[in-house]
Amino acid sequence: MPAYVGFRPPTYEADPTALPPADPEDLGGLVPDTVLDGARYGTCTLRAVSVRGDSARYRGDPRRDALLTARFGTGDDALLLVAMATGARAAAGAHRAAAEACLLIAEAVGRSHPRLSADLRAGHRGDLRAGLHRLTDRGLGRLRARAVEQGLAPEEYTAGLRCLLLPADPGCRTRVFFGVGPGGLLRLRDGVWHDLEPRPGGSGGAPGPVSPGRGRRDRPTGEPGVPAPPAPDGPAPAGPPRAPFRFRDCLGRPGDVLLLCTKGLAEPLLGEPELGALLARRWSAPGPPGLPGFLADTGVRVKGHADDRTAAALWEA
Template identity: 65%
Template sequence: MSQQPEDDWWNRLYDDSADESAPEPGPEPGPEPGPDSAPDDTLDARFGSAVLATAPPSGGAEPPPGPAAPDTARLRGIPRAEPLRVRAPWEPPLPPPRPRPPLHAVEPPSVTPPVRAVTPPPVSRTASEPPPVTPPPVSRTASEPPPVTPTPVSPAPRAPHPGHIGDGPPTYAAEPTALPAACAGELGQLVADTALDGARYGSGTLRAVSMRGDSARYRGQPRRDSLLTARFGSGTGALVLVAVAGGVRAAEGAQRAAADACHRVGAAVGQSHARLAEDIRADRRGELRSGLQRLAERGFGRLRAAAEPGAPPGEYPAGLRCLLLPADPECRLRIVFGLGPGGLFRLRDGRWQDLEPRRPEPPHAEPPHAEPPHPEPGPAEPPPLPADPFRFRACVARPGDTLLLCSAGLAEPLREEPALAAELAGRWADPDGPPGLAAFLADTQLRVKGYADDRTAAAVWEG
């Protein structure tokens, strides 16, 4: 008897390469059980069927293998499982099976419902559960620096609010309320509420300001005062002009008259600035007075002609004060001239000096008698108001002096309110130097009840 069939059967049963789809030999078919036959379900019958299932075939050639069934597991990308091995009693133990990678099945995408945030319930600790351990505070040594606590940053201080002098506050508010009415064809004639300027030439430091009064701010009227600061020439031969013009409230077109006065005197000084600077350095006061008087009267003659018809003689629609400041540090002569209402003051050694004489008052007419002994025909007319004289002053500056020229809006309260004069003297006598532009604006805006006109001022601190 040949061993070939047994070897083939053995290989098919225990070889890894054997095809799983090949049919395994079974017991030979016997006669089909009939209706009267009963199944033999005994222990011997079960043992015999098991021996027949594991016994090798009795002989004969194996049927030729048929076509193998397709491996559907490999087509789906799933690794093929190894065939089951049955160890014979005489074989050594089989090695442990090799670990297989987990199967990652590809599932179709699904719509994930929105995730709702669920707040976990508070954890209740039982009596047996120990409490959380809090670390002890760290003790710092003497050499270790303490922690730095950030310092809170405080906001920057605001600009000082303009105060007032006197028992009570002024009638109007301190800040602008209404804007002046504008015309589409005259936008070039609009002026700002406040004009501020400053410079330093020679031994003097200049501060200049022009602002609307409280009354004009409340009523929406334009600023009547005007300010002009200009430098002509260069180097030590340069000449600085400061023109301060104050419009009279009752005069029609006072703001245009004040601006026109500044422009006229500025044009005349600009044309003759070289000659004027030379006369100032040479201290030719006679020539300066005559020349500047002709210049001012010519300009104010035109302003007087443009004044309101029927105005009393000597009344001007604007007052003018001008300062000529040479840029030469060796020259300390300051020339001031002008016409109309205004003021010129000097702060020396902590005291104010009024450098302009008061305007002469008109003589009062005697009251008429009830029954005059000799009646005269027609009512008695008061004498005409004398015209303002031409103002000219040549001041020799000393270190520490402060020269102030201003319009009537500041000159009147400075003359009539000693508290205002004392307050400004204390502020401007600072040994650290002149105030800045913002501080100078706040100083000149110091208000007094009963004085609500525009204010224009120019001050020179001598070093």
């Protein structure tokens, strides 16, 4: 596995240099450099990772990305959630906001999981989209309220949030993405990457292949026709315009690899031909990599891309 791809080595060292500062009164707020997780349910195998970026490792800043994986329920009725969030750049509490965003959406999905699981297995796309939009809006509304409680502007305590919702039922191959904020949603099929990120207009047309190195830069996307639900506890604190809600459902086919990631991996993957080709070769092999292999794959560095990387990949059997 190469340490980097591209025309020259990245500026920063590959390994962590400095630890983030610690507060003896709040040691529970420390964020580890790397989080790695995985599972196998039904016809799919999950790999998930969140890694501090090269620049944060060098400066001793905490990882602004957060990752949460959870299972709600048991047996075929169980529902799997992968939530990842990125805190605002240069905000002192960015890592806290990202972690809280993941916890808030997990709490909401956990409380609603019987209904969500039933809608997912029955193919009720409209109900799923509306319900997940409402849960996401409420969670981010609570995050804005927390900013006010701390005397912060809403943009100082906020996070982009991207989630995957997966059924444990092997008879249901529907995979649902939802959230707000930039990042990537791609599918590897027959050795070719396809960009599944929701488009403006929500047409839901068939995705075309993307050529790494000539892929998209992030575009604002949303779900027209799905009005934003009201804030749960009255008007939300004033702040910048809200990012549009994003939703996409797709069917997993044997051999597919579905990848959800934050902007820190999406940009080099879509912008550097060698990285996209390398991961396509690695992940087209029979069976998913183990956890150490997945960490190594997603950690291949590209000069000019030193942000945190968080990714969840789903291998379909």
